[in-house]
Amino acid sequence: MTTSHREERTFLDSQELILNMGPQHPSTHGVLRVILKLDGEKVIGTECVIGYLHRGVEKIAENRTYAMFNPYVDRMDYVAAVSNGLGYCLAVEKLINVEVPARAQFLRVIMTELNRLASHQVWLGTHALDIGAMTPLFYTFRDREEILKIFEKYCGARLTTHAFRIGGCQYEAYDGMEQEVLTFCDFLLPKIDEYEQLLTTNRIWVERTKGVGVISGADAIAMGLTGPPLRASGVKWDLRKAQPYSAYDQFDFEIPIGYNGDTYDRYLVRIAEMRQSVRIIRQAVERLPQGPIMAKVSKMLKPPVGEVYVSIEAPKGELGYYIVSDGSLQPYRVRVRPPSFVNLQALDQMVKGQLVADVVAVIGTLDIVLGEVDR
Amino acid sequence: MLQYVTGYLSQPVTPGEAGNYIWALIYILVVIMGVSGVVLGMNWGERKALAHMQVRLGPMRVGPHGLLQPFADALKLLTKEDIIPAGADKLVFSLAPVAIIVTAWTVFLVVPFGRTHAITDMNIGVLFMLGVSSLSVLCIVMAGWASNSNYPLMGALRSSAQMVSYEVAMGLVVVSAVMMTATNTNVGTLSMIGIVEAQASQHFWFIFKFFPLGLIAFVVFAIAMVAETNRAPFDLPEAESELVAGFHTEYSGFRWSLFMLAEYSGMIAVSSIAVTLWLGGWLRPFASIHGPQITIPHYWRGGALDFAASLLPALCMFLLALFCLVGAYRMPRLRTFRIQTAGLTVFGLGLGFIGMVLLCPPVRDRVQDIFWFTAKIGVFMYLFIWYRATFPRYRFDQLMRVGWKVLLPIGLGVLILTAIVGVLL
Numbered sequence: 001m002t003t004s005h006r007e008e009r010t011f012l013d014s015q016e017l018i019l020n021m022g023p024q025h026p027s028t029h030g031v032l033r034v035i036l037k038l039d040g041e042k043v044i045g046t047e048c049v050i051g052y053l054h055r056g057v058e059k060i061a062e063n064r065t066y067a068m069f070n071p072y073v074d075r076m077d078y079v080a081a082v083s084n085g086l087g088y089c090l091a092v093e094k095l096i097n098v099e100v101p102a103r104a105q106f107l108r109v110i111m112t113e114l115n116r117l118a119s120h121q122v123w124l125g126t127h128a129l130d131i132g133a134m135t136p137l138f139y140t141f142r143d144r145e146e147i148l149k150i151f152e153k154y155c156g157a158r159l160t161t162h163a164f165r166i167g168g169c170q171y172e173a174y175d176g177m178e179q180e181v182l183t184f185c186d187f188l189l190p191k192i193d194e195y196e197q198l199l200t201t202n203r204i205w206v207e208r209t210k211g212v213g214v215i216s217g218a219d220a221i222a223m224g225l226t227g228p229p230l231r232a233s234g235v236k237w238d239l240r241k242a243q244p245y246s247a248y249d250q251f252d253f254e255i256p257i258g259y260n261g262d263t264y265d266r267y268l269v270r271i272a273e274m275r276q277s278v279r280i281i282r283q284a285v286e287r288l289p290q291g292p293i294m295a296k297v298s299k300m301l302k303p304p305v306g307e308v309y310v311s312i313e314a315p316k317g318e319l320g321y322y323i324v325s326d327g328s329l330q331p332y333r334v335r336v337r338p339p340s341f342v343n344l345q346a347l348d349q350m351v352k353g354q355l356v357a358d359v360v361a362v363i364g365t366l367d368i369v370l371g372e373v374d375r
Numbered sequence: 376m377l378q379y380v381t382g383y384l385s386q387p388v389t390p391g392e393a394g395n396y397i398w399a400l401i402y403i404l405v406v407i408m409g410v411s412g413v414v415l416g417m418n419w420g421e422r423k424a425l426a427h428m429q430v431r432l433g434p435m436r437v438g439p440h441g442l443l444q445p446f447a448d449a450l451k452l453l454t455k456e457d458i459i460p461a462g463a464d465k466l467v468f469s470l471a472p473v474a475i476i477v478t479a480w481t482v483f484l485v486v487p488f489g490r491t492h493a494i495t496d497m498n499i500g501v502l503f504m505l506g507v508s509s510l511s512v513l514c515i516v517m518a519g520w521a522s523n524s525n526y527p528l529m530g531a532l533r534s535s536a537q538m539v540s541y542e543v544a545m546g547l548v549v550v551s552a553v554m555m556t557a558t559n560t561n562v563g564t565l566s567m568i569g570i571v572e573a574q575a576s577q578h579f580w581f582i583f584k585f586f587p588l589g590l591i592a593f594v595v596f597a598i599a600m601v602a603e604t605n606r607a608p609f610d611l612p613e614a615e616s617e618l619v620a621g622f623h624t625e626y627s628g629f630r631w632s633l634f635m636l637a638e639y640s641g642m643i644a645v646s647s648i649a650v651t652l653w654l655g656g657w658l659r660p661f662a663s664i665h666g667p668q669i670t671i672p673h674y675w676r677g678g679a680l681d682f683a684a685s686l687l688p689a690l691c692m693f694l695l696a697l698f699c700l701v702g703a704y705r706m707p708r709l710r711t712f713r714i715q716t717a718g719l720t721v722f723g724l725g726l727g728f729i730g731m732v733l734l735c736p737p738v739r740d741r742v743q744d745i746f747w748f749t750a751k752i753g754v755f756m757y758l759f760i761w762y763r764a765t766f767p768r769y770r771f772d773q774l775m776r777v778g779w780k781v782l783l784p785i786g787l788g789v790l791i792l793t794a795i796v797g798v799l800l
Contacts (some may be wrong), residue, residue: 207773
């Protein structure tokens with residue numbers, strides 16, 4: 001546009017408003033920066049600017065041994081650290097071709113599913129807060145505390161747990177862990193009902209989420225969406241069923257799916273997933289086998305030359321690790337496929353034509369963690 | 376002097392009506408200070424009530440149970456750096472908070488805390504209140520525009536659209552209440568005191584009048600007034616998760632505190648309209664039932680129920696005092712808590728003293744109406760907090776839809792039906 005054009009414009013001519021949302025904004029879940037192009041309150045387009053939390057995790061991997069890199073992956077999706085560790089361990093185990101003992105596998109399932117619950121609770125609290133409901137945040141964090149206590153007792157850390165090791169688990173279940181986890185399951189189910197009481201049939205909640213950020217199943221697949229955003233669009237794809245890993249094929253659970261692909265369905269899917277997770281945990285605890293928890297893995301791990309891609313169903317979607325080994329002590333290259341990063345690219349499509357308030361709702365419903373997006 | 380004061384206090388009219396400027400000035404000061412004090416208390420009460428609904432404790436550190444927290448906050452706000460953003464319109468930017476607080480306080484000119492406890496009684500009281508309280512939208516737009524920033528601008532625009540659309544529904548139901556004052560006498564009144572007196576003479580709070588018309592009108596008003604004061608779930612102009620802080624994003628320190636003060640004063644103001652119009656203002660529940668006549672020498676001559684009601688303010692104070700004293704008794708007996716325990720005890724004793732004062736016959740008779748009015752407003756304040764803990768926030772278009780497509784038709788229907796029923800009866 002030339003300058004002369006610009007001068008002719010008057011105050012009354014409608015102009016797009018460029019609104020810079022973030023990186024310091026209450027509801028961008030960390031340091032996401034979204035540049036919004038607005039017509040009044042209507043969103044014409046968005047552009048995500050990421051990288052404010054970039055720590056070069058993938059590059060760090062190239063200078064660490066395989067075992068040394070293990071704790072670093074916890075720092076990517078820090079609300080679901082256990083899942084990150086599981087994915088990495090599985091990838092390295094596949095690389096060195098080690099079979100993990102059954103007891104370790106079950107322990108891993110228990111921890112991972114507990115972590116899924118914790119992650120979904122963080123999501124629910126912050127998502128509801130974005131939409132303006134304050135109270136669920138405190139309810140979910142109160143209950144998440146119980147999970148973190150179990151983590152702390154198990155491996156000494158609450159958030160960045162480093163719970164698993166390559167080849168199994170470092171720690172045996174502490175005394176009374178089984179009972180504690182079962183008690184927690186009994187404790188949590190009514191609490192999930194409590195969250196639902198506040199939101200599921202709440203008229204304002206339904207109006208704010210139904211028909212917001214709709215994405216069809218085909219579009220979701222084309223965008224590479226995984227996890228709850230994909231399943232809410234009606235695609236029944238869950239890696240725990242599709243490519244069972246870590247003994248998931250031995251458990252009886254369902255994959256909840258939605259139909260409309262909107263924010264409300266994603267909410268329902270995640271709530272249903274929490275119930276399924278409880279179901280899995282119960283089975284895993286009840287059938288926890290005896291035996292060793294660690295396979296024989298050399299201290300100086302030197303995998304054969306080769307490459308491997310292993311993906312798991314993290315709470316936020318498909319978390320994949322692509323590891324290239326050149327036969328040395330350190331990986332030649334580690335590439336992470338973070339679910340948040342891939343899911344985030346659907347933001348533009350989901351909010352186009354909707355209102356500013358929907359942008360925060362959609363950012364919330366995509367359940368992104370910036371540590372994972374930027375790595 | 377004392378004679379003059381007591382002589383004045385026995386007058387049956389408000390100072391404004393009597394044309395007594397000195398007393399009007401005293402009343403104005405008392406009301407402004409009272410409102411500011413209530414806002415401070417409300418600040419504490421909101422944080423406490425909200426916290427307990429959300430399984431937290433809320434302020435606990437500053438003073439016993441955080442009682443001094445609002446003062447600490449006020450002190451902090453007053454000592455903060457006063458920032459005016461570069462590029463802001465300095466004059467408008469600094470004028471907006473002053474203007475909003477002036478409008479927020481002007482409203483209280485006509486609020487009847489009792490038959491004689493109002494600064495003045497205007498024959499257009501309700502109109503005056505609605506008019507002045509809607510001026511606050513101007514100040515919000517001023518603030519949003521002068522900040523020269525996107526978020527405040529959007530907040531201001533949202534706010535103006537929201538307030539304008541909810542004022543229509545509000546105005547309609549207010550008119551229906553005004554019509555109700557005319558049922559027996561055929562002469563309606565817009566005067567706030569007149570409206571309460573109409574409810575007294577008709578032996579009906581207007582919320583129960585022409586059931587369910589009064590109730591519906593009240594509910595419409597109760598919803599519209601939340602939108603009018605920008606409180607959750609209609610707090611779009613300051614939607615934290617979307618617009619950071621809305622129209623006062625760029626404000627800090629004292630100017631910001633004026634906005635807060637105005638918001639809470641506004642809540643009290645609209646609640647007082649609702650109380651006056653539908654909940655019988657200063658009348659106690661069952662005000663026309665006096666009970667059997669009893670006589671206590673030098674103390675009481677009249678209905679037993681009236682007597683019981685007249686003891687209530689003092690009893691409430693005693694209860695609060697007891698609450699504080701029990702709390703102090705249950706404090707851990709540790710050195711660290713000594714000052715807190717002492718503070719709580721003194722606070723409780725102070726409340727008890729106020730209760731004793733309220734028990735004295737001359738005071739007791741005069742605070743009756745203030746007590747009931749304040750209690751009713753307190754219920755509304757609690758509702759505001761409750762909403763905030765329970766509801767998510769409406770989106771802008773939904774807010775508009777609720778205003779124009781739901782509340783407005785209901786208000787219009789109530790108005791027409793009230794008119795018809797009023798003529799027929």
